[in-house]
Amino acid sequence: MSELVIAAPMRVEAAIVASAARGVPVRKTGMGPRRALAAAGGLAGEARGALLVLGFCGGLDADSVPGEVIVAEEVYAADDEGHPGARVRCECSAELLTRVAGQGLKVRSGNIVCVSRLALGERRAELHAGGAIAVDMESVWLAAGAGERPFGVVRVVLDSPGHELLRPQAVAGAMRAARALRRVAGALHDWAPDD
Numbered sequence: 041m042s043e044l045v046i047a048a049p050m051r052v053e054a055a056i057v058a059s060a061a062r063g064v065p066v067r068k069t070g071m072g073p074r075r076a077l078a079a080a081g082g083l084a085g086e087a088r089g090a091l092l093v094l095g096f097c098g099g100l101d102a103d104s105v106p107g108e109v110i111v112a113e114e115v116y117a118a119d120d121e122g123h124p125g126a127r128v129r130c131e132c133s134a135e136l137l138t139r140v141a142g143q144g145l146k147v148r149s150g151n152i153v154c155v156s157r158l159a160l161g162e163r164r165a166e167l168h169a170g171g172a173i174a175v176d177m178e179s180v181w182l183a184a185g186a187g188e189r190p191f192g193v194v195r196v197v198l199d200s201p202g203h204e205l206l207r208p209q210a211v212a213g214a215m216r217a218a219r220a221l222r223r224v225a226g227a228l229h230d231w232a233p234d235d
Contacts, residue, residue: 044231045088047079047185049178053095056218060226069182073123073156076181083185090132090233091186093193094225096217097152097176098159099200100168106203106213107220111137111149112193115179118155118167126154128183132192132233139231140194143223148173152193154180164201190233196221 046066048054054068065088069079083091097110112130117123130136137149153172167175179193198217199205205214 043088044090044092044229045083045086046225047083047091047093047178047182049076049093049095049176052218053221056221057094057225060222060229062226062229064229069178072177073117073154073181076178077184080182080185083182084187088189090190090192090231091182092136092191092228092231093179093182093195094221094228095176095178095195096198096221097174097195098164099197099203100153100159100164100173100175102201104173104197104200105146106197106199107145107216108197108200109140109143109145109147109220109224110152110174110195110197111140111147112152112174112179112195113149114151115154115176115183115193116151116172117180118153118170121156123156126180126183128180128191130192132190135234136192136194136228136231140224140227143227145220145223150174152176152179152195154178160204192233194224194228196224
């Protein structure tokens with residue numbers, strides 16, 4: 041059975057994931073492309089099996105709600121921010137989707153676009169028009185840390201067009217997202233990709 045390493049961008053995400061990951065190494069990578077690229081170098085040097093990115097994301101469409109689980113089929117850099125055109129297919133998405141289904145959570149799979157700064161308001165609609173259902177700030181750049189190893193991304197929606205972070209009801213959504221992230225980490229702690 042291959043060993044798993046989980047990358048979680050922010051301290052709070054890493055703490056939530058570690059609380060349910062049952063001894064799986066969890067690496068806090070930092071937020072944003074620069075930190076993600078720096079962390080990818082260290083992750084590439086770890087003699088482990090699969091690399092799984094777990095954490096929060098922003099939902100991009102009207103159906104998206106805090107606590108929803110997004111399993112990435114592909115992650116890519118937004119093409120209007122000056123990043124090199126990076127696109128990474130998440131070959132393990134079907135396996136990951138099967139593992140998190142049945143947890144009592146809303147789960148979808150689709151593309152995640154990666155950006156340099158928080159996507160709010162109209163920016164969400166622009167990114168959604170490009171084919172993504174969620175947005176984060178690290179996944180495509182962390183993919184380099186997998187090298188030839190299996191790579192997967194599972195994110196939990198923290199905010200969405202109808203549930204922006206700066207609104208009073210955001211606290212309830214954040215709590216729902218944190219509970220969902222913990223459940224996802226518990227469901228995936230012993231995941232090993234099919235050979």
